[in-house]
Amino acid sequence: MTTLDSARAIREEVISGRVSAVEICRAALDRVESANPRLNAFNTIARDRAVASAEAIDRRRAAGETMGPLAGVPVALKDNLCARGLRTTASSKVLDTFVPPYDATVVQRLEAAGAVIIGKTNCDEFAMGSSNENSAYGPARNPWDTTRTPGGSSGGSAAAVAARLVPLALGSDTGGSIRQPAALCGIVGLKPTYGRVSRYGLLAFASSLDQIGPMTTSAADAALALSVFAGADTADATAAPEPVPDFSAALTGSVDDVRIGVPREFVASGVDADVLAAFDAALEGLQKAGATLVDIALPHAKHAIPAYYLVCTAEASSNLARYDGVRYGHRARGDAESSITTMYSRTRDEGFGAEVKRRIMLGTYVLSAGYYDAFYLKAQQVRTLLRRDYDSAFGRVDVVAMPTTPTPAFRIGEKVNDPLQMYLEDIFTVSANLAGLPAISVPCGMTPARLPVGLQLTGRMFDEATLLRVADAYERVTDWSRQVPGVTSVNP
Amino acid sequence: MNRSCRGTILPVPLTIEEVERIAALAHLELTDDEKQLFARQLADILTYAEQIQRLDTSGVPATAHVHPGLRVERDDVIKPSLPIEEALANAPDPAPDAGLFKVPRVIGG
Numbered sequence: 001m002t003t004l005d006s007a008r009a010i011r012e013e014v015i016s017g018r019v020s021a022v023e024i025c026r027a028a029l030d031r032v033e034s035a036n037p038r039l040n041a042f043n044t045i046a047r048d049r050a051v052a053s054a055e056a057i058d059r060r061r062a063a064g065e066t067m068g069p070l071a072g073v074p075v076a077l078k079d080n081l082c083a084r085g086l087r088t089t090a091s092s093k094v095l096d097t098f099v100p101p102y103d104a105t106v107v108q109r110l111e112a113a114g115a116v117i118i119g120k121t122n123c124d125e126f127a128m129g130s131s132n133e134n135s136a137y138g139p140a141r142n143p144w145d146t147t148r149t150p151g152g153s154s155g156g157s158a159a160a161v162a163a164r165l166v167p168l169a170l171g172s173d174t175g176g177s178i179r180q181p182a183a184l185c186g187i188v189g190l191k192p193t194y195g196r197v198s199r200y201g202l203l204a205f206a207s208s209l210d211q212i213g214p215m216t217t218s219a220a221d222a223a224l225a226l227s228v229f230a231g232a233d234t235a236d237a238t239a240a241p242e243p244v245p246d247f248s249a250a251l252t253g254s255v256d257d258v259r260i261g262v263p264r265e266f267v268a269s270g271v272d273a274d275v276l277a278a279f280d281a282a283l284e285g286l287q288k289a290g291a292t293l294v295d296i297a298l299p300h301a302k303h304a305i306p307a308y309y310l311v312c313t314a315e316a317s318s319n320l321a322r323y324d325g326v327r328y329g330h331r332a333r334g335d336a337e338s339s340i341t342t343m344y345s346r347t348r349d350e351g352f353g354a355e356v357k358r359r360i361m362l363g364t365y366v367l368s369a370g371y372y373d374a375f376y377l378k379a380q381q382v383r384t385l386l387r388r389d390y391d392s393a394f395g396r397v398d399v400v401a402m403p404t405t406p407t408p409a410f411r412i413g414e415k416v417n418d419p420l421q422m423y424l425e426d427i428f429t430v431s432a433n434l435a436g437l438p439a440i441s442v443p444c445g446m447t448p449a450r451l452p453v454g455l456q457l458t459g460r461m462f463d464e465a466t467l468l469r470v471a472d473a474y475e476r477v478t479d480w481s482r483q484v485p486g487v488t489s490v491n492p
Numbered sequence: 493m494n495r496s497c498r499g500t501i502l503p504v505p506l507t508i509e510e511v512e513r514i515a516a517l518a519h520l521e522l523t524d525d526e527k528q529l530f531a532r533q534l535a536d537i538l539t540y541a542e543q544i545q546r547l548d549t550s551g552v553p554a555t556a557h558v559h560p561g562l563r564v565e566r567d568d569v570i571k572p573s574l575p576i577e578e579a580l581a582n583a584p585d586p587a588p589d590a591g592l593f594k595v596p597r598v599i600g601g
Contacts, residue, residue, distance in 0.1 A: 329582070
């Protein structure tokens with residue numbers, strides 16, 4: 001039986017005919033069903049749909065038709081991505097029974113490339129959170145230690161890939177929601193440049209920050225997946241017309257010409273000692289591999305968290321106005337005397353969880369009369385200052401390196417009652433979203449307690465190729481990406 | 493930290509009336525417990541966020557979107573849209589024969 005940890009290997013097996021897409025699909029489904037009671041990584045498992053889709057791939061092969069670049073590859077979708085006919089909840093009670101009548105552009109492109117959708121993964125409600133604890137369906141759990149969070153908001157996607165249930169999962173990243181769980185679960189997670197991937201069919205959280213990206217066990221699989229679903233889309237005016245390179249061709253293994261900027265002062269404070277040690281070792285490894293390290297400064301990075309939480313909540317308060325109990329989703333029961341405004345307010349109180357309400361309240365507050373200039377406008381100006389910091393850095397270096405997170409995976413329940421502490425978890429990830437830049441997290445170490453640590457690399461606008469090249473080169477000189485948690489050691 | 497020294501604009505914690513005003517704008521009917529909790533938590537978060545007010549941003553343009561130059565246009569041609577029955581399929585109270593969403597009374601509420 002083939003392994004389920006490499007999209008490229010599965011594609012080769014299926015194309016060569018050594019294994020059928022249906023066999024791969026059933027193996028993935030069996031693993032998902034066996035691991036899910038422990039990990040709670042999936043909200044919905046789409047067995048029948050997946051098997052039918054795999055059968056179609058096998059028929060195509062039998063008929064001698066061209067096979068796509070992801071032929072037979074099992075894929076999990078974060079539950080805020082719409083797939084036609086497949087329940088999509090955003091882990092919210094307000095969408096508990098929602099069945100989208102259309103496919104997200106990324107879903108349409110994945111399926112056209114031969115990918116087989118296995119199910120929908122758990123996440124923080126509407127992607128708002130850093131621990132997956134804000135899910136209406138309970139937290140997903142970290143396969144390295146199930147008393148700990150997998151991170152969030154794409155926690156179920158990260159747990160599923162880390163536990164080798166599927167080789168590829170999609171996440172969305174508004175302030176670190178792909179990279180942070182990837183780091184805490186020991187996998188690769190890429191947030192593309194804003195505009196690189198169409199957001200059509202992604203349930204919107206903060207429209208100027210949201211991006212969809214791949215979560216995989218290797219940079220090479222991330223490159224393959226991104227090449228499939230990136231690029232312009234008539235259904236999303238913010239999907240940029242930039243040509244999409246063959247990202248796989250960029251993976252030369254060489255970093256001889258790469259200058260890596262390290263914002264020492266920013267990274268120095270508030271970072272766990274084990275994380276910092278792994279980060280320093282990773283930089284040393286990249287230097288040995290041929291890269292040049294350069295000290296840089298990002299003077300406004302320390303203001304990124306407040307700027308981010310003002311901008312994203314403002315946008316969320318507007319985007320989530322659509323959940324009003326009229327066109328789809330939950331509606332509060334009323335009596336004959338209830339007015340429409342009472343119905344709206346009750347529906348939203350019943351349907352949304354605490355963090356979503358908190359963010360809608362915060363966003364409404366910062367957009368309201370008297371506070372707009374002091375908070376929202378000021379945050380947008382900080383956004384400009386942050387972009388200038390990066391512009392200046394990229395005059396001297398090709399990528400910027402930071403730890404992805406300040407700590408390894410924390411315990412479920414540890415931070416959930418202190419929203420501000422939870423927000424500080426995003427200190428190293430939010431600035432890429434505010435500046436619109438691509439960033440990747442790649443495994444770079446283990447703490448003594450066997451918890452993964454992630455290295456984050458941020459690149460120039462639309463230069464995912466360099467990020468993937470450096471991450472891939474790093475994987476070739478270390479084996480952190482090949483560490484597998486013990487929780488699902490049962491072979492299919 | 494002595495907040496009055498730097499001209500804070502926030503009441504700490506937020507008053508319940510303030511929370512109720514924001515909740516009404518956001519169409520959220522909060523419980524009394526939620527109002528108490530949010531009065532404290534929103535004030536904590538906003539107090540933390542006030543650090544950006546110490547930055548000199550005079551003359552700095554706002555970034556609302558990182559690709560402001562992007563202009564996407566197409567010919568104004570009608571394309572197929574979602575069939576009415578599919579658009580109504582997720583509605584809590586559809587009127588399929590009329591092709592409409594039903595809502596509680598709008599006037600006099």
